[in-house]
Amino acid sequence: MVDNGNSPKPTSLTMDLLGDFDRTGGREIRLKALVALGEELDISGPVMRVTLARLRERGWFDVRREGRESIYRFTPTALQALDEGRRKIFREPLAPWDGEWSMVIYTVPESDRQTRDELRKKLSWLGFGPLAPATWVCPHPRLDEIANAAATLPNARLALLTTRTTGLPADRAMAAQCWELEEIAADYATFVRWLRTRLDEYRSPALDAGTALAERVRLVNTYRHAVQRDPQLPAELQPPGWTGDEAHRLFVRAHDALAAAATPYAEAAVPQ
Structure with missing residues (x-):
């Protein structure tokens, strides 16, 4: 790892392990196999079991029993998250830029901080940056993606626009600001x-x-x-x-x- 003074958390490493190697998302994974793979990452068996239990609570796995064994399968929620991660990490070459910006203007009740924080995380992950506190922009056509991501946040109201600036100097200034x-x-x-x-x-x-x-x-x-x-x-x-x-x-x-x-x-x- 890059030496930044912090070791990766077991949950973070486990998600990367699963996302990097189980690309089909269709297979079932036995608990003992996950524990064995985790040991290669210096994640002990007890810690791996706790980590998987927490991911299950977050909706990442369906679990069935076969005798005394627990067998895990990804849920649609997990598959979507892993697919989004892979697209960002193993990105395809960008198409030539047409000068258009995707813009999201959102409103969230002042009392609902959790929704506001979750929406900002989704915007940031999809490549949006804050032009103003409730106005985010992205130089890629991703309005459909943020609309789908925000569909799980009923208290968020979005206005979705496609816009242009006055020219490349303004575009560069906006990127530096965001x-x-x-x-x-x-x-x-x-x-x-x-x-x-x-x-x-x-x-x-x-x-x-x-x-x-x-x-x-x-x-x-x-x-x-x-x-x-x-x-x-x-x-x-x-x-x-x-x-x-x-x-x-x-x-x-x-x-x-x-x-x-x-x-x-x-x-x-x-x-x-």
Whole structure:
């Protein structure tokens, strides 16, 4: 992990483990397999059981019994969250920007802080930034996505618009206002420096399967924290020296390098 003074929480690592390796979402996963995979990440059996119980309370799993074994399957809620995460992490190349902004103006009762916080999290995750406290913008056509995300928040009222500024200088000024681009760039630069020191190790044929699995999950976890604030700006709006694209290329290269050992190991532990 990038040394930021904090170790990833078991829940965070478990979500990245599940999201990175169970891409079909259709398989059932035995508890003993999840515990075994968690041990590769230094998550003890008791901690993994508590973590899975908490994720189940959040609606991530349906659980059935087979004899004395517990068998887990993702719920639609979990599959949607994992799909959203994968799209942001393993992003596709952006289409040429047409100069249009998606704009969301919302109202939430002053007393409902939970809804307001949840809506802001959804907006941020989808690449929106705050132009004003209740007005958020995004340089991508994502109004349908935020409408679907906000459908679970009945106290939120949204006005959804597509708009343009007076031109590219105004666009760049708005991007600089809506996102902490210098901080995001610094996160990416730290990630790039850290990852460059690890690539040779990831490519080594001597890397054992369990270590490869653990390193791949930690790689995803580290990159996810670097990318989660990134609105994935079009090239026209990126500040000079932007390192986000380089970070993504290195991440994909490292992720692929670990696949030869890590993927078969996980597939054997969690068979189709």
